[in-house]
Amino acid sequence: MQDPLDAPEPRLPPSLRLLKWLVMGLTLTMIAGVITVVVLLVTRMPDYSPTNFPDNLAMPAGAEPQAITQGPGWTGVVTTDGRLLIFGSDGALRQEITVDLP
Incomplete structure (x- = not known):
């Protein structure tokens, strides 16, 4: 009998694989966008001291x-x-x- 932990992982259907890559790309884009906005706010804010x-x-x-x-x-x-x-x-x-x- 085969151990369930050694069983190969089932492959995702092609449409779900595409969706997975699109979600990962969107996540990376959002992270880069938030970092860019934070950097611009910190560096471009005038100093009102x-x-x-x-x-x-x-x-x-x-x-x-x-x-x-x-x-x-x-x-x-x-x-x-x-x-x-x-x-x-x-x-x-x-x-x-x-x-x-x-």
């Missing part, structure tokens, strides 16, 4: 920038103490708005 802070802004004493936005002719800086500072294109402070945070 305070090191990109414009040098020509005259920040008040004790103000630490948290976020920066720019428009035509002005720059807005949100500080860690809850203020919005609006600077002109020359870097001079034009307006200061206090924001009440919860």
Whole structure:
């Protein structure tokens, strides 16, 4: 009597073999696509750290920038103490708005 573990593996029908290779190809393509998207996101994301802070802004004493936005002719800086500072294109402070945070 033949041992069931030694029996040869049954061959798949040709249509299922093709499907098996197509699924494996799709899996490899998806893996390559996810890796590509992750690499592009990591390498192309801009760095929004305070090191990109414009040098020509005259920040008040004790103000630490948290976020920066720019428009035509002005720059807005949100500080860690809850203020919005609006600077002109020359870097001079034009307006200061206090924001009440919860």
